[in-house]
Structure formats: structure tokens, C-alpha cells
């Protein structure tokens with residue numbers, strides 16, 4: 001069974017279709033990129049996948065997440081899917097973090113929730129040990145300090161590592177990362193991409209990676225869907241879609257990335 005099967009998804013607001021007839025399949029453990037310019041419907045597609053569309057936006061079609069139909073599902077059913085089946089990492093880590101809570105307590109929350117969900121009560125020491133485990137997993141230095149820090153006391157890259165640790169702590173089958181490196185400087189961006197690639201492989205999770213940046217998608221994904229103005233223009237293995245693009249829009253993305261590479265090469 002596919003982990004995520006989106007078929008003929010259309011998202012409307014009023015009379016306007018923001019996403020049109022889009023289909024996308026993610027198998028367990030697969031790494032899939034969703035690429036397209038700003039406003040092409042990438043985030044809406046990802047939010048629809050876990051039933052988190054903002055009010056006023058109506059999905060039509062079919063979204064099966066781990067075999068459960070998301071469209072029209074009750075809030076209770078959706079809550080059971082969030083975290084356990086799919087967890088989100090957003091562009092801006094502060095979206096996931098409470099500014100007034102120390103990092104240690106924030107990471108403890110999804111851990112405690114997972115234990116409750118599995119019907120077991122974990123003691124404080126066990127939870128603290130797990131918090132440390134996940135902070136180590138995302139390669140944070142000086143874990144004692146970070147656990148006792150508030151989000152504003154650590155760097156942007158460290159905050160994104162904490163947000164990834166919180167998503168991992170849910171032990172999801174699918175990690176959805178929506179432009180997770182866009183808010184970071186280039187060096188930190190590369191480190192976080194490397195970390196995400198390693199983690200999804202080692203934990204055996206599937207990844208839906210959203211970005212407008214072709215080299216970034218090429219680095220982390222094996223398959224890619226290219227969206228333009230809410231519609232899929234091309235879909236397939238990264239190598240063939242970016243290696244021999246068929247659609248004009250994909251060609252333009254590939255040419256732009258190549259021109260950037262050439263410009264960099266000329267500078268060196």
C-alpha cells in the first residue's frame with residue numbers, strides 16, 4: 001500500500017482553483033520532491049495531505065494517507081494521523097516552537113504524546129533520556145545548554161534542528177519538509193539538507209520535500225513532481241525529469257540552475 005496517494009486533487013476557494021487535478025504517490029521510504037515557483041500550490045498540496053488546509057479552501061478528489069481518506073475525515077481521525085503517520089517541518093522553525101518554553105520541554109511534548117498514544121506512561125527520566133537522544137540525533141552540540149535555552153537563545157540553524165528533532169520524536173512514516181532551509185544561510189542550509197537526507201534514510205521514513213530550488217531538490221529527492229500554477233507539468237525520477245526535461249517550464253528551471261552553476265564556475 002502506498003503511504004500517500006493523492007488523486008485528482010483540486011483545491012478551490014470561491015470560484016478559483018488554486019490546485020488543479022494534481023496526483024502524487026509516495027511509497028514507504030521514498031524521497032519525493034515537489035518543486036515549483038512561489039504560489040504554485042506546493043504548500044497547499046502538503047497541507048491538504050494531512051487535512052490542514054486553511055478555512056475557506058475546499059479540497060476535492062482523493063487523498064489516501066496510510067490508507068485513510070483525508071478528504072472529509074473527522075478532526076479526530078486526522079489527529080490520529082498527524083505525528084504518527086506524517087510530521088511537518090516548516091520553513092520558519094519558530095512556527096513549530098513556543099517562544100516561551102525551554103527547548104527541553106518542547107521536545108518532551110511529542111515524546112510524551114507518542115507514549116500516551118501507544119498506551120504507556122513514561123516516567124520523567126525516560127522522557128529526558130529520549131529528549132537527549134533526539135537532540136543528539138540532529139547533531140546539536142552542548143545538549144545541556146540547549147535543553148535549558150529558550151528558542152531566542154539559540155541560532156536559526158539550531159532552531160531548525162530542534163524542529164526536526166520534534167518531528168522525528170513523533171516517529172512518523174512520512175516527513176513533510178516545506179522549504180526547511182530557505183530561512184537559513186547557505187552553509188547552514190547545506191548542513192540541514194545533509195542531516196535530513198541522512199535521517200530519512202537511517203530512520204526509514206518517506207520524505208516529501210518542498211522547494212523552489214532545483215539543486216536542493218536534486219540533492220535530497222529521488223523522484224520529483226514539478227508544479228506550475230497549481231498543475232503538475234512533469235513527474236518522475238529526478239534523473240530523467242532534470243536530465244531530459246520535457247516541459248518548457250522544467251527546461252527553464254534546469255537552464256536557470258545550469259546558468260547559476262556556470263556563473264559560479266566563472267568566478268572561481
Ligand SMILES: Nc1ncnc2c1ncn2[C@@H]1O[C@H](COP(=O)(O)OP(=O)(O)OP(=O)(O)O)[C@@H](O)[C@H]1O
Nearest residue numbers: 013018036037038039040041042043044045054212
Ligand atoms: N488561505 C488562502 N486563501 C486564499 N488563497 C490562498 C490561501 N493560501 C494560499 N493561497 C493561494 O494559493 C496559491 C498557492 O499557494 P501555496 O502557498 O500552496 O504556494 P507555494 O507554491 O507553496 O508558494 P511559496 O513557495 O511562495 O510558499 C497562491 O496563489 C496563494 O496566494
